[in-house]
Amino acid sequence: MRSETRPVRISDVAIRAGVSPGTASKALNGTGQLRAETRDRVHRAAAELGFRPHGLARALSLGRSFTVGLLTTDSFGRFSLPVMLGVEDAMGAGEMAVLLCDTRDDPLRERHYLRTLVARQVDGLILTGRRTEPRVPVEVPNSLPVVYVFRPCADPAATSIVVDDAGGARLAAEHVLGLGRRRVAVITGPPSHLAARTRADAVVATLSGQGLAPAGPVQFGEWSERWGRLAATSLIRRGEEVDAILCGSDQIARGACDGLREADLRVPDDVAVVGFDNWDVMALACRPPLTTVDLELQQLGRQAAALLLDAIAGEVRPGRHQIAPRLVIRESSVGA
Amino acid sequence: MRSETRPVRISDVAIRAGVSPGTASKALNGTGQLRAETRDRVHRAAAELGFRPHGLARALSLGRSFTVGLLTTDSFGRFSLPVMLGVEDAMGAGEMAVLLCDTRDDPLRERHYLRTLVARQVDGLILTGRRTEPRVPVEVPNSLPVVYVFRPCADPAATSIVVDDAGGARLAAEHVLGLGRRRVAVITGPPSHLAARTRADAVVATLSGQGLAPAGPVQFGEWSERWGRLAATSLIRRGEEVDAILCGSDQIARGACDGLREADLRVPDDVAVVGFDNWDVMALACRPPLTTVDLELQQLGRQAAALLLDAIAGEVRPGRHQIAPRLVIRESSVGA
DNA sequence: GGAATGAAGGAAAGCGGTTTCCGTCGACTG
């Protein structure tokens, strides 16, 4: 365990292998023209000495840091978190590392972080956030690859990758229609949220594709269980005939289930309920467990990382990419 | 917006200010002996050119990377996340950056990450995890400062900082005792979890400090709403007289509240319920909102960062540090 | 047999800062 031995440099390896540092470098990196025997000798020496190249020195001379910045505009929460894990997963597998920055929605902090990341010579940037509204592009040298995830960039020439919210809502709507439900209500979050509007619009469009109108107007409110419970309860109390409720989030859906149960309606027998997000603590704890739309956020993060790696390698794929959500069917829509 | 101009180096600044690069460096870093006028001139030149020092070069010559590694043994979840935010907050305020690594409980991945972090010359390491069981120390050069957060290191000579679980449980117990409750039941997670045992033991100890025994044996189960509901229900069905339930987590507490309500008992009038964790989505959505123990995780993260920064600066503070949780009182223990 | 070719590996110049060491110059001392 005596550790305080000077770290071994490539020149130590070179000496032990009886070559010059330059040659050692070539041997270890598989570049240059070297006899196989020499290469082996160097590798052996490196292994024996436990040589680990000095990352910073390497980065400095290569002109790349093998680091990307991950910037979230709001604290890592339910949405950014899985995205982040996906990014980390895809990056960490290689030799890239991820620098974490949380701007807390503060433009000043964002500027600060962008500056320091650029100064640190990151090879690329991933920007994410909780809302889905497009955001203004960041100001960085335009030689620096940037990928916007979840929250796209307003500039269509930038590289963005987002969840297909409308597609997800369509999936949900088609699911309940496929179950024979015809009186479909919609309860969702604040109308100021693009995600709420997009999802609701897609549901309405899908219904009208079948010549149907939603059961009552779309109910906008907040992203909470309380709102889901209230809205569902008032729906019933109003005497609205409804055999399915599509919710803008799992929290709302869980609240709706509670409201229905307390109004003595059975889920799914009387009313099918579908959520959105597949947030396990909500979807699984709900009684009954929720059928919901999984955003595939981790997948989103991985793909974002892949896009960024491509861009770093020179293959920029601009535009707004979408990934398809997936419907997870549980007992809130089809009986056990 | 024409960006493709070669980045400005310190020598550019030096030329513009009419000094040597070395002098420019001293001026910008406030070192060496320079006339105030010279210093100003350099600063002006730097500002005019928009000079940003090249982080890697700086790091290489200084022998410090201004980077710390944040390693979580399991994916960032409910516990590691706030810790991470606290760390990021405390680090990002300075000029430190945080490298993110998620080992997913895989020792191989952990080794891999440790290697790459060391190779990247991080200035320090923060280790965290979800469980509270002590873990084995990581193998890194012992000149590299390491702080264990949430999950302490088994080696008492290492620097660890954890939540005072027992203290938190005591807080909860004293709270219900202070409310005059005398028949206190305990429902908690799996007995295999140290956190579950520690909290339960502390409650029992506090009760017996008042000459009381818990109402029925401590009920160990799982960390889920379902278990909370089940345990509370069976408690009632068994005819156990109980006027307070202390739960090992907010999920359990929320389930307990549901169970009690469905057994037509009023919370808190008939039974006071206290949770643990102050996990907002559970504690606030619970009916009624939960009195619970806040772990102050973000604070924990910030303090961990502070400990690490001190250690990097040479002020190592070994040992197991604890931070005190805080009781948050809501309607599940005292009527509105 | 001499020139051309190519493989192998070394020397040295970066990468972009920081820092040590030293020379110069003006002021101050005796």
Next chain:
DNA sequence: CAGTCGACGGAAACCGCTTTCCTTCATTCC
């Protein structure tokens, strides 16, 4: 007025690795 000292700033080494030449030497070709 010679000698000392401190303030100021420049030259160059250095951090550790990569890469571009360039030299050397063996081989091949006419």
